[in-house]
Amino acid sequence: MTQPWSNPLRDKRDKRMPRIAGPCSVVIFGVTGDLARKKLMPAIYDLANRGLLPPSFALVGFARRDWADEDFGQVVYEAVKQHARTPFRQEVWDRLAEGFRFVQGTFDDEAGFARLAETLNKLDAERGTGGNHAFYLSIPPKAFPQVLEQLSRTGLAKKSDGHWSRVVIEKPFGHDLKSAEELNKIVNDVFPESSVFRIDHYLGKETVQNILALRFANEMFEPVWNAHYVDSVQITMAEDIGLGGRGGYYDGVGAARDVIQNHLLQLLALTAMEEPVNFSPAELQAEKIKVLSASTLAEPLDETTARGQYTAGWQGGERVVGLLEEEGFSTTSTTETFAAITVDVDTRRWAGVPFYLRTGKRLGRRVTEIALIFKRAPHLPFDATMTEELGQNALVIRVQPDEGITMRFGSKVPGNKMEVRDVSMDFSYGSAFAEESPEAYERLILDVLLGEPSLFPVNEEVELAWKILDPALEFWAAQDEAQGHPEPYESGGWGPDSAFEMLKRSGREWRRP
């Protein structure tokens, strides 16, 4: 008899064994940038340290500095020393560093790309990197088309028999639906969709992947995971930091494009989607696409959305300045640092359940969580005074920090009266498992090298997410024309008044994480 947990599609390999990347080179464009230094180069070292990279591995930096291979090596060394997750081991470093190369060039420099092709060919011949190349575009989004065109012109984007060529693209992917469609066209003219890996680093987080385990490996949650029991869903990504020095990237982008379009709508898709037939990338993507297709902004937008810009205030006992006084922002900037939207998911499972999504800078605490708020019990056989401190049941997936899950429910207060009060039951990754979670970028870079696309949004998902968000972006742009700046909110608080009003209208309130 077939066991209920057996999967006919499962391959013969034992899935508990770590998969190690095959021979390859990784080229990082934008190697002098913040992301490369803090995340990418340390993640590559951590993968090497965990034995997940092959001996025939090379890391090639491409940038406009006049550096030799050794200078590049020194830059990687400093990034690893400062930001790697795992301990420094000299023998791992020495082996990895033998594969470091640096190519000097700008994105419009054909000779630079010719040198890059030459370097990769040489590595294939001398280091055995096997003609397999991953190109990581850790560069300003406006430079994506130019680099893609250069990769196409030099033939580097083409995969020849038995070899692969893949491109990794950072967010933001476009700034609205139209620009995302145009960019997808440019990307897909150069690389087939199966070779495109769009990064949404949230999907690399253990806690985000655990949404699937929680929902589909257990029997106790799925029966209540629907409009019969759930009153509303709140997805929050709050940051306590401000934007000093990040004007170049953030100004004109704002909170909704930076976080809601990608991270929060992906979290919504994983929370709201139906069970996939199996966990193959195609089945997983099909379910996410279905639920994103069924999602729209609730209306009217002046009541169901909110947007704000932080002003001076107190944060962590320190006086901090407002966005308009931050270095890199002009005093006329209309960029929002807080955005909230209400999404209706028009499916049988979710009809009538609002999904509230919010994100902001300089909020009270750094926290990302998904909270399912349950309906109240239809009848309470207690005197009203006994349940004054009883709220709504909640299941909270704590994405970061303090990764885990909290269940909130009512419990009798000890004593000789019947008094019911909310209590919490916690699962915490830190105490339940001895293993430390890898960084999201470790998982994602390894998946690129393995050609495993499950955790990367495909072109259709990205476009659907813009389609959901675009009406809010247009509405806010019109508001700015009429009113000037987005609504101010004080640093260290939980956003503008309109965000509170947004929920108050229906008798709800935001969770205070």
Ligand SMILES: NC(=O)c1ccc[n+]([C@@H]2O[C@H](COP(=O)([O-])OP(=O)(O)OC[C@H]3O[C@@H](n4cnc5c(N)ncnc54)[C@H](OP(=O)(O)O)[C@@H]3O)[C@@H](O)[C@H]2O)c1
């Ligand atoms: N930083 C993050 O945490 C983060 C998070 C999510 C997504 N991202 C995305 O990741 C990408 C990189 O972000 P970042 O923060 O690392 O940016 P960044 O610090 O501004 O770095 C940009 C990099 O691109 C290079 N570059 C720019 N124009 C160039 C040109 N014409 N020719 C050659 N090189 C050029 C810069 O080189 P020079 O040093 O020579 O200027 C630098 O290495 C962006 O798409 C961003 O949206 C970043």
